[in-house]
Amino acid sequence: MDLPNGREGLEAFRIASLPPEFYYIPNFITASEEASILDKIPANRWITLSHRRLQTHPSTLTKTNTLLGAPLPPYLLNPITERFKKLGIFDATPHRQPNHVLINEYRKGEGIMPHEDGAAYAPVVATVSLGGSLCLEITGKGSAAVDEAESRSGEEEKYALPTRILQEPRSLLVTRGAAYGELLHGIAAVEADEGLRGETVANWGMLGDRGVYGEGRNERGTRVSLTYRDVLKVSGAASKVLGMGRR
Ligand SMILES: O=C(O)CCC(=O)C(=O)O
């Protein structure tokens, strides 16, 4: 797609009903780019977890959340990271580009518990969805008492939490800033997402193709996500050799 330039360009894609900052871009990659990436994901790198499969590139972080700096494989870089650059998505992170990608695969009925991504990374995640659609559930992370206080102060009403973001195949979701640090995200382990409409899906009006969710229903298939991040700590020796250290 024709992407506008820089931070101002990304603003056009902000999900306005959610706390800053979530951005949703449908058709961020083409169907042939999607097929080519799915084809190149290595079959022998999967780690099977109880409700999904996962692989980590270039490698898993150490116990101290350090990345052994190494280049990402080319199929994860082009054309995706060039488009990130055009939109300025990682312009404010320490390495000004992603250095780490988690690939998650969810089959029908699988999901991930509500969680936050934590302090190992700069507070930006860019998620490219492949293969199938599903809803990311967004909730506040306070205790019940805090949530209640927020709702009394009108915060919940202002931002309509909890809510869902529908992630279509080939779309990009960017989570940044307060949305990264102060909210939880998860994926319900269900065989279909139901009740999809403007009032229940934060990005309903931004979808590339609402027509496929007839009667507000999304029958899950297999969905693969690529989550791009900038790991803060990159191991010194490797990062010097590879020229990937902090600038
Ligand atoms: O698959 C997704 O969209 C979310 C994955 C996720 O939350 C994570 O890997 O931390």
Ligand SMILES: [Fe+2]
């Ligand atoms: Fe996450």
